[in-house]
Amino acid sequence: MIERSHLEILRAVNQQGSLTAAAESLHLTQSALSHSIRKLEQQLGTDIWVREGRQLRLTQSGQYLLSLANRLLPQMEHAEMLIGQFAKGQRGTLRIGMECHPCYQWLLKVVGPYLESWPGVDVDVKQKFQFGGIGALFGHDIDMLVTPDPLHRPGLVFEPVFDYEQVLVVAEDHALAGKAWAEPEDLEKETLITYPVEIERLDIYTRFLLPAHASPARHKTIETTDIMLQMVAAGRGVAALPRWLVEDYGARIPVRAVQLGEAGIPKQIFLGLRERDREVDYLNSFMKLAREVRWS
Template sequence: MELIHLRILLALKQSGTLSAAAEQLHLTQSALSHQMKNLEQRLGVILWRKQGRLLILTQAGKYLSDVAESVIATVDSAEQHLALLGAGKTGKLTVGIDCHACYEWFRTILQPYLLAWPDLAVEVTSRYRFNSFEAIRQYKLDAVLTSDPAFNGVLHYQPLFDFELVLIVASRHRLAGRGFIEPSDLQQEVVLTYPVDRERLDMFRKVLQPAGIEPLNHITVEETDIMLQLAASRRGVCLLPEWLMAEKADKLPLDSLRFKNLPLTKTMYLATRHEDVALEYIQGLIELASNKPDKTAVHGSL
């Protein structure tokens, strides 16, 4: 039994005549009749009888037409869903966050993205933070927000926006108010960072290690909000994106500083598989994420 047989029975049930069913299915009457005679011979049952110009379904025909109604509806729905998947209009998108500080910014674009793609299931996770690129290759993730790309040709990295890292200190800190500072100014400081290996931390790989500086102490903190509160109470200093200061600027006594002759500009990327870049919901995410975070628009708890 083939789908065409079920479509013919369903068309006959709906129209009642051979000519109408043939027109609905874009078949000739003889081709339609031939298909059904072959099916009757294979099944060993009569599916319809003629009554004047009408075709009356037998008990077997009525049963199979009911089956056809259910099966065809399921098949049509599946075809529509697959067409939408192929066009990138629906499906599931699992986004990995490879940047601790990115959550607050991503939260500002997540709601408009969900509203723009109501049929798309979206999951945001940091589960694969230390092996996120491999997780994309293994189809555990579909995209990763990162500021530390690995340009090896395996994944596609779409640049989103540039941002600057600044040193955040308490407003009453000895360094506060300076125009510019030097890496050597941190030699007697407690450095606050996320719990990441030193080779992945910009504070060490871009500021301290090139200058041969070892801080007084190094404390790891998982939550950005806690890190900022520690900095505000002069328990340490931290290097974070400038836009993260915005929401806490009027709530915590903090100051942001830049290093002299040491630009700390980075680029945020969306990493995806090459074959997924053209999907509409990926392009939609890129379009939203390409708007650089407004220094005054980062909301929610840091």
């Protein structure tokens, strides 16, 4: 009844916007594409789409089939890619999604030794999934997610692999640079620079400022770590980053790390993967290596 080709047609029409463009992308004639859907409609006893002028509108049945296509086709394509790699004697590709701006530098410490240990496995790092990696895991766009803030969902497994401390970053001549730790009220006259992330996912807010009913004088966002630290060094604001990252940049940029509160803010980097993939040897090996590699 419902075949893969039907799902591919629906996805192509949705992506391309017209029957003509969809047919070209699938290397079919428009008549062959239309005939395939008409035959399916006859078998199912319902319309898949209806014409409204020059536009196509999916019916309720068509919308359901499109959602099915968006779930199943990526999994099938991923399986075919892996099987093709196995057939060529390759082990596969480990696709890692980043849901953490500063974690990229840490990841580089792991990838080098991993590639040496697994010559048959390629590694691809996808940063476009920053702060949206759960859907990417479920959609088989990635195989592993690097995140400091795991969102536990049925079917996913998250393992902690690296402990670190979130600290306040200030210029080396800042008044807070000499303090043992910063208090929330110390930031009330400061410009706080963060990555462009919802406040609900920023530890500097959820674990430091908001519990004390404090807020910075100004909040601005910057995407790039290097620019953020240059802004801090120039006295344009303060930021919150992992201590290991600040100490690494501190050798090149005049910034200092200050503990957030008397107890500090301990954090962990987690690696997440689909539960059914947890026994895949080269994924397990990456997790094991990630636990062993330490920042120095």
